[in-house]
Structure formats: C-alpha cells, structure tokens
Amino acid sequence: MTETYLYVARRLDGTRSSGVLRAESWQTAANELMERRLTLLFLDRHRSVRSLLRPSERFRAVHEKSRRSFYRALGTLLTAGCSFSRSLDICIARADSPALADALHSILACVRMGRTLSDAFEGMPRDFPASDVAFIRAGEKMGSVDATLLRLAEALEKKGDLRERIVAAIAYPAWVFITSVSIMAILAATTLPSVVSLLKELGAPPSGLLAFSILVANRLEHPSAWAWLASIALLGIVGIAAVRYRPRVVKLREAALLRIPILGNIVADRFGGEFFSTTGELLGAGVGVIEAIALGAAATQNQTFIATAETWLSRIKGGETWSSSMVEGPFVDRFTKTMIELGEESGALPRLLGAIGAQRLAEAGNRLRLLTSFVEPAALLLVGSLVAIFVSGVLIPIYNAIGGIR
Helix, strand or coil, rough: CCEEEEEEEEEECCCCEEEECCEEEEHHHHHHHHHHHEEEEEEECCCCHHHHHHHHHHCCCCCCCHHHHHHHHHHHHHHHHCCCHHHHHHHCCCCCHHHHHHHHHHHHHHHHHHHHHHHHHHHCCCCCCHHHHHHHHHHHHCCCHHHHHHHHHHHHHHEEEEEEEEHHHHHHHHHHHCCCCCHHHHHHHHHHHHHHHHHHHHHCCCHHHHHEEEEEHHHHHHHHHHHHHHHHHHHHHHHHHHHCCCHHHHHHHHHHHHHHCCCHHHHHHHHHHHHHHHHHHHHHHCCCHHHHHHHHHHCCHHHHHHHHHHHHHHHHCCCCCCCHHCCCCCCCCHHHHHHHHHHHHCCCCCHHHHHHHHHHHHHHHHHHHHHHHHHHHHHHHHHHHHHHHHHHHHHHHHHHHHHCCC
C-alpha cells in the first residue's frame, strides 16, 4: 500500500529541495531520495497542516547539548556490542529534540545504503560541524568509532562547561539590575502624580531629576510618543539583525571584547582553550596538523581567531614549524608557545595541547570568578545609587518647599 510523503532535502550544491512523493514505507521513500543524491532533512507521511508546518522547525540546527548526548549514547551502545543500526534506532527513540530525531533518521538511511557515518554527517554541515566529522572519520580509519564518539562527547562537555558558567555568572547580577530598575519605574509611575500635586499645593516648582522625570512622564502620556518609541525600537532591532553577522561588524565586536580588561582575557582564554583542546583531540585521533589546526579554529567560531590560525597555516605551509609561526598576542602567550615547541620536539604535541587547553579554560574560570565577585556588588551599588538619586530628587524639593513656608 503506497502512501504520500512530504520531504525536505539538500542537494549536492547546498540548495534545498522539497516536494511530495509516493512510496510503500518511510524507508523506501528515504532510499529513493538518497538515490537522487539528496540529503534528507525532513520526511513525513501525513500531508496535513501539522506536517506542512513542521519543516520550518527542522531548519534549526541540532543544538550542541543534543549532539553531545547523542555521541555519548551512541558510543556507549557500540562499546556494549550493539549493532550500528540498532544503536541508531535507540538513539532516535530517545532523541531529546525533533531536529535531532530527523537528523538521525537521515543518518540511519545513509548508513543502511552503505555510506559511512562520517559521510552521513558531512552531508549535514549545519547539524554536525566539520570538526566532529574529522573526529569520526579518524576513528573509522583506526577502527575505534565507539571510543572516538566518547572522546568527542567529553571534549564537547569541557567546552560547554565554561560557557554555562559564564551565563550563570552573568545571569544573577543582570536579573538583580533589571528587577530593581523595573521596581523603581513602577514606583515612579505610581508616586509622581501625588508628588506633583503636593508641590503644586506647596507652590514649589519641581527641579533637577524630579523635573526631568515629570517631563518624561508627561511625554509618555501621549500615544504619539509610544508610536515613536516603538518605531525606533523596531528600526534598532532590524538594524542590529541586519549587521550582526556581517564579517566586518563581527571582527569589530570581537576586537572590542578583547580590549576590555579582565573580560578580554576571559574571552581569549575561552577560545584559546577550546581551540587547543579540540586540536589536541584531533591530533590524537590521527588527523594531520594542518587539518587539525583549520578544524580547531573553525570550531571556535571566532573570526579573529580564525584569521590568526590562517596566518599560522600559511607560514606552516611555507616550511616553518607551528611554534615559530606563532606571534604572542591575546590568544598565544609565552607559556603556550613554549609548550607547543616542546611538543613538536618530543612528539607529545597532542597531550601537551590538551594540557594547554585545560589550563586556558581553568584560567578563564578563575578570571570569571574574579569578575563575578566585582560585578555583583557593583550591580547592587549601582541600584542603590539610582534609588538614592530618585529619593533625593523627590524629597529635596518637598523639604525646600516646606522650609519656604516656615
């Protein structure tokens, strides 16, 4: 019995293809798409409103946390002796996101057609980055895909740990500041009318911060003011979204972050730690030095670091060693350069790169704790200062008015 299937796939040139086909089963439909040399992104046999809306959800890339969980689960199942197809079936059943489940369906269809796991991953660059593909391809060459997947999951955990700590450290002072400012705004909106009427009765004109607050409140009473504010906010959001990912804007933003005291060191240590850890893992998996450096830099997704790595690669291809091609800067200090030089001399470069990455990430964590210890009291001090300024701006005019009456 044939059924109708709705599909979304990617051609070899990277463009998308979508349409409807009839097949006896999901697997038959997937095989037909593979024979057309299409990489499957979405396949649903129910051509309903729900199935028509679902492809837009699948255009989102698989989250790094989902990939990490998948690598660990697949590596554990393969180590336990489970067959490849059965392991992928189990991973599909326990997938924690629809995007991951659809990606695994595509991978399973590729594997059943005789393609390797790395080839299947390579057809989905948005879901599985090139550094992950290189890891798995090296594991396939050495015959240890299960151990490689576990090492890849561990490497992603190390990279994600610092990122989560940064978000957690910034979240608390940010929420304190936003909540305090919101409370002050509510208090100002509810108390200003009473204060204004009291000053009118006392015959004391408002001045300073109070006068400015009253002027702003009066302006906001008109609908045209809100229309202007909404238009400005909309234009700002559209403008930021339009230029946010422009290469020149990205480089300027990254360069500015690197120049900020303490925060710049945290950014440099974080990306440097991720790069050296990933590169060490790739070298340990059997990937060549040039390819490992290129993939490790691409995995950082930092344009400034990628440009620095491209300089290293051009000099290495010219016959220099990696350590001699390095120039000290935000991402490379004297210790890092010396360790890489020792690794090249002793042949223990993968292990030393892993040590460099661990040390840089640990330094980033230490600096983050130092920054957090300053940010939290600074946020409280700022909120207290705003409260003091607001209260003084309200009380001083009232006090002067009462003194004038006496």
